[in-house]
């Protein structure tokens with residue numbers, strides 16, 4: 001089994017044989033095999049069973065020829081162990097019946113012994129490392145994105161409860177963000193110890209912040225998260241991803257990450273101008289482009305690839321794969337990117 005390390009090389013801005021590709025939410029409802037497994041198990045039941053979880057993680061790698069696997073899990077997985085019960089509801093997402101709204105709710109949260117409580121995560125990662133011939137990406141939710149589910153009680157449009165706490169109760173906000181940072185540091189370390197070869201931090205909903213508010217309410221916590229994981233292990237590439245973050249990119253870079261994940265609202269050239277040359281970039285095809293005719297889809301992918309002028313690029317979507325996408329569309333796209341001639 002020849003190990004394909006193009007993804008790790010791109011994260012480290014080293015020369016690659018081809019531009020590596022993976023897709024956010026590459027394991028999911030667009031796959032008939034995944035839907036079949038979901039008839040028998042809930043998402044969290046899959047996550048708790050290492051053999052099945054490893055199989056679901058491997059499925060897209062085998063089916064799409066992508067250059068990395070991402071552990072099948074959800075950003076909420078560690079939150080239950082931190083004392084906040086949640087449920088992933090069909091067609092909605094993570095829901096919390098007793099949302100976190102004040103200091104006493106936060107005081108009940110803890111940083112548990114993740115190694116004990118999440119032994120199934122360790123086992124799944126160890127299994128996958130024996131099975132995979134591409135790198136395995138571990139991940140966690142960023143403190144703000146996690147807080148948004150925990151305070152709102154579920155997915156939200158404008159995060160009113162979360163931002164009310166943030167603006168009105170500085171002590172509670174600091175306590176909540178800090179307990180989440182502590183928890184995510186331990187959770188990422190657990191994934192490193194188990195064998196994860198790169199880690200992505202999903203700050204999916206941070207794009208709702210102004211620059212001023214990001215600096216005041218998010219940046220210090222993200223800095224602590226990235227600095228701490230880097231000092232634990234400086235060889236594991238860290239990917240920092242958010243949606244709708246074009247106006248925040250310099251601050252996101254300042255927060256940390258070897259690779260910055262972009263959505264499709266900014267061009268690679270503009271992002272490079274903001275970010276400079278000392279980080280890698282991941283992105284950034286509009287996920288709805290997968291519904292365009294093949295020639296248009298390839299044009300859109302080419303437009304991205306033509307802007308890649310140096311090492312340090314990972315091809316991905318700007319956000320997750322949506323359920324109606326055809327498997328063949330993604331597989332053909334992977335091959336299209338792999339065959340694209342490198343400029344360097």
Ligand code: 1CP
Nearest residue numbers: 024025026027028043072073074075092093155202204320
């Ligand atoms: O039951 C199902 O199959 C429902 C869909 C689903 C899936 C496939 C959910 C519910 N979570 C997942 C798995 C998942 N979640 C992965 C799998 C690995 C892969 O990419 O293949 C990952 C990385 C996540 C991470 C995640 N969960 C994020 C960050 C990424 C992103 O999309 O921005 C977020 C925001 C969540 C919350 C979540 N979980 C599920 C849903 C539907 C949502 C979004 C809800 C919302 O709109 O707020």
